[in-house]
Amino acid sequence: MRILGLSAYYHDSAACLVEDGRIVAAAQEERFTRKKHDSSFPINAARYCLAEIDAGVGTLDYVAFYDKPLLKFERLFETYLDYAPCGLRSYLMAMPLWIRDRLWIRDHIQKELGFTGRVLFGDHHESHAASAFYPSPYEEAAILTMDGVGEWATSSVGFGRGSQIELFKETRFPHSIGLLYSAFTYFCGFKVNSGEYKLMGLAPYGQPKFVSLIKEHLIRICDDGSLWLNMEYFDFAHGLTMTGAAFEKLFGGPARPSETNLTQREMDLARSIQDVTEEIVIKMARHAKSLTGAKYACMAGGVALNCVANGKLLRERIFEDIWIQPAAGDAGGALGVALSIYHRYLGKERVSAEKSGLWISMAQTTPAPYSDGMKGAFLGPRYSSEQIASWLTNEKIPFRTLPYLGLPAQIADFLADGKIVGLLQGRMEFGPRALGGRSILGDARSPTMQSVMNLKIKFRESFRPFAPVVIREHVHEWFEFDGDSPYMLLTADVARHHRREMTPEEKALWGIEMLNVPRSTIPAVTHVDYSARIQTVRREANPLYYDILAAFNNKTGCPVVVNTSFNVRGEPIVCTPIDAYLCFRRTAMDVLVLENHILLRDDQPPLQDDEDWRAQYPLD
């Protein structure tokens, strides 16, 4: 039984192939077209998924789309009617898109793929819920989904058991936690749908000065985590911006133009909306706990990528454990709808890792066995050592090849020498995080690593923090956390004994001035509030990645390394060795590792790169 799930037309198009209930391949279209958050029909991703198992379109039993266009169409019309005539400009932009594309999705799917079988449509939040529950380790769990908006729902609460999912509560458009967060993202000068994580990273520089103002004027939060937005302050339901004049007046001036200097106001706004978001998430989780009595919870939807809120939720101990879908945004909807068709529509059995004994709650044993249905999120294309060697040779690119056994120690030596290493190995990750398949690595102990990586490698804003990857067995020695975080979706504080005591002068610093003060023995990954967005690695999930960390630990006594995505600002994460080589040559990266082939910056001939490559990637 083969089902191809698709998400498309809004943001982060993706395809996912499910065979007999197992996820065999998944990829985002942006990785192939090199357009970040590409929303076009995921034809390249779909072709890749089929090629992964050498199958043709004719072997597919179903193709499934991740949301229901007619329900969305209904929401649009009712919203335009509610706000008429104010929504005219929005209507004038939306209608051509619908008339040209979105009404004919079934037709498009069949034509683009050459598929003649049945095309099914899943509900947007049910797709998210399925992407959260089915691949999770749990036999039964509460389900929380939160995003901007799907058809009507903006968040939902439900319960999953075995192969069944039921969603029984939802908050509806325009009252949306995701759109609230996006409104502040927009107001602080970042791009909607891509800058939200920057706002989250900015929050620790600020104070929660605006929380009371937000609660007084913008939002009513109910005890069950549902919310009501005062639409006098927001324009998104009918306009082409997120916030309006009333919002500007409330916060003392217009929105920050993008790429201008950040002020303390933006930092305080970021911190305030982060606090409000955490309150909503925690209330919603408490409500889900009271409704379901479940020991565990799983989450998806764009808001579930807010790892600071996730970390806080875990520490609240409302649930014994939480699992978050690594592709929590719309790309994951492709995966969710395919699994939903298999288990819910076709009634096929699901065997959870918990039931089969491959996952045991941390509360029962430590360290507990860990397994889930995502294969570490390594669901994308792989390029073999032979393919890469052949390409490098043809292109006359200088490289040397090491046996895989000697590779970890060599990479650890590079890292310990302060070199920045690009790593492409194994299958590409599915979802927004690089997890060791397409990563840039650096020494977390270096006090200059954060600024060097931000300004010379990633070409991005200096305030943005980097995340650590740590060997699972050692995570509790370095962070106030002892569990699995394989998808980098949880934050925890750096362990107290690794923190550095601040001098009185340093303590007096505020805002962006806090940035350049080393706060721990791993300053490159310690944010200004001592938090870190942790990725833990087990050897069975990614042997080479684990061995690099182990070799670095043997050499330096530190099992923590900086891991950031292999791309520059505005560029999708690299997919092929060619993408990786170009990124390596265009930045100040010192070493590139392509499977077991090593390329040194100093050995490379001048790059014949006539085009203005930065213009290819609009700033995100």
Added chain:
Amino acid sequence: MSRLSVFSELWEFLKYRKKYWLLPIIFVLVLLGLLIVVAENSVVAPFIYTLF
């Protein structure tokens, strides 16, 4: 699959949702939308594309 099937699906949808009152409004607004499509050459990507 003929594109006309979308209209029968829309009709089924409105019947199921008991929202017959939307039909004339959708008809007029889609007609207007068609005029816009005919009148322009390219679709400008909207700012908040997630919403519609």
